[in-house]
Amino acid sequence: MQPPSPPSRVAIIGGGPAGLMAAETLARGGVQVDLFDAMPSVGRKFLLAGRGGLNITHAEPFAAFIKRYGSREDVITPLLSTFGPAELRAWVEALGVSTFVGSSGRVFPEEMKAAPLLRAWLARLREAGVRFHVRHRWAGWNVDGHLRFTTL
Ligand SMILES: Cc1cc2nc3c(=O)[nH]c(=O)nc-3n(C[C@H](O)[C@H](O)[C@H](O)COP(=O)(O)OP(=O)(O)OC[C@H]3O[C@@H](n4cnc5c(N)ncnc54)[C@H](O)[C@@H]3O)c2cc1C
Secondary structure (H helix, E strand, O other), X not given: OOOOXXXXXXXXXXXXXXXXXXXXXXXXXXXXXXXEOOOOOOOHHHHHHHHHOOOOEEOOXXXXXXXXXXXXXXXXXXXXXXXXXHHHHHHHHHOOOOEEEOOOOEEEEOOOOOHHHHHHHHHHHHHOOOEEEOOEEEEEEOOOXXXXXXXX
């Protein structure tokens, strides 16, 4: 049986790291992505995370790393086997941001900040055709099943 063909357009609500990563994956698969965020800019919490030193992952061996997920280990293992700590680090580096392992084993971007990473990421997403709609708060669906937004 043929796998279902992907939709040609997808709306993503929320431009935090989760929404941006979804946008990147879909755009890479040839989908036209429109990303909506309630705030005047995307990635605000991510930027805040970078204030105290952005910890992107941990360098411990995978078997030990996966134990951190406790009872969720079985669910998370197949996900992190596809895109785990090593892949995340390579993904950051591919955006032109070097990483290093701190004395605790935690992995940080070179400057410890989120801003350079976010800037490079957004530029790459725009190049891939992702369209950003800020100040658009999703408010549910209308009677026709279309997305409803409040714009500020
Ligand atoms: C002080 C601090 C330090 C942190 N340090 C680290 C760290 O070192 N390492 C690390 O990995 N993580 C860290 N985090 C956690 C990290 O920031 C979050 O895990 C991450 O931002 C979650 O991403 P997300 O995309 O799930 O959600 P969010 O980043 O919260 O993004 C959700 C987005 O959805 C938008 N939104 C919500 N509702 C609507 C709506 N109805 N319509 C439209 N848009 C909407 C919001 O405006 C927001 O932009 C830190 C967090 C804080 C606060």
